Amino acid sequence: MTNRERALAVLNYEKYDRLPIVHFGFWRETLQKWCSQGYISNEEAANWADGTPSDKTITEKIGFDFNWYNCFSPASGLFPIFERKVIEEYSDGSRKVLNSDGVIELEKDGAGSIPAEFDHLLKNRKSWEEHYLPKLQFSKDRIYNSLVNTGKEFISFEKGLNFLKNQNRENPLGLYCGSLFGQIRNWLGVEGISYLYMDDEKLYDEIIDTVGKLCYRCIEEVLLLGTKFDFVHFWEDICFKNGPLVIPAVFKEKVGPYYKRITELVKMYSIEIISLDCDGLIDSLIPTWFDNGINTMFPIEVGTWNASIKPWREKYGRQLRGVGGVDKTVFSKDYSAIDAEIERLKPLVELCGYIPCPDHRIPPDAKWDNVRYYCDRMRASF
Secondary structure, rough: OOHHHHHHHHHOOOOOOOOOOOOOOHHHHHHHHHHHOOOOOOHHHHHOOOOHHHHHHHHHHHHOEEEOOOOOOOOHHHHHHHOOOOOOEOOOOOEEEEEEOOEEEEOOOOOOOOOOOEOOOOOHHHHHHHHHHHOOOOOHHHHOOOOEOOOEEEEEEHHHHHHHOOOOOOOEHHHHHHHHHHHHHHHHHHHHHHHHHHHHHHHHHHHHHHHHHHHHHHHHHHHOOOOOOOOOEEOOEEEEEOEOOOOOOHHHHHHHHHHHHHHHHHHHHOOOOOEEEOOOOOOOHHHHHHOOOEEEEEEEOOOOOOOOOOHHHHOOOOOOEEEEOOOHHHOOOOHHHHHHHHHHHHHHHHOOOOEEOOOOOOOOOOHHHHHHHHHHHHHHHH
């Protein structure tokens, strides 16, 4: 079986020869460390991105089968993005910068964590209509200017259209459906989007409506061209360790209908696996996602709250699938910790419809030999 056939068989509760060994990419600092230790080359570390030739090479060297996060991504957000602009430089080398989302943030060389935010360009209707609304209009350039990653190279959409129509691929390929709320949160900030709901609900609704309709139109245009995908995928990241960054009832009312419209569209094209990426404690938002057609949770962060597919499966049944749920912190420990994590996973795999995957990018404290051991043990265990 190919990796694609294995993954689809697992998620569709069909027979498979073995479990695919899947990852979700790496921190840049992780690759730089492994490069300095001689495990990968400078070129591989420098050129890595999800699904690229470097990703494939590193994946094979360390023992994984493929990177789950491999999608064709039409430009369903700001188009064009804001031009990065340095506003102020500090004596320690850090900078106050306007980023591609119109957020003014603190930029530090070598910092891999979320940057501190000073301000947001989007504040009210005036800034929405002047700076953002013009960048959220549909045009076919959003699709035709997007590059297709064939796993060997990035090529233009027109040249890559045959690849996107071909289902005889080694690895699964997704269609990125955009972000219906997470990117809006980025533009406004958590505080800004919370106040906007109270101060100007009409504008709050208009922004969500604009984004939802744009994402739908981008997906529709891609599918109308005869492309074939194994799954579709949303990104949100709207939860943290204690729960969501939005009131669940508001999220259900305001955003739920846009998920439903998109998931109904992709099902018309026989795409059954509908995946969503949200970190943190997501339990109170799962009902909105599940009731509106999303059936695969990713990356199921274990965190301090011990997220797992098991209680979700008990609540929602076999229609709720999962990819993720492997505690990535074991890669910084020892073989016995990895063995214990694999034993923990065994009853979850037996539930079926679930593919274990490190629950986020593999971090810099991960040891190459530990990750290699994990891959070997997973392949022997499942």
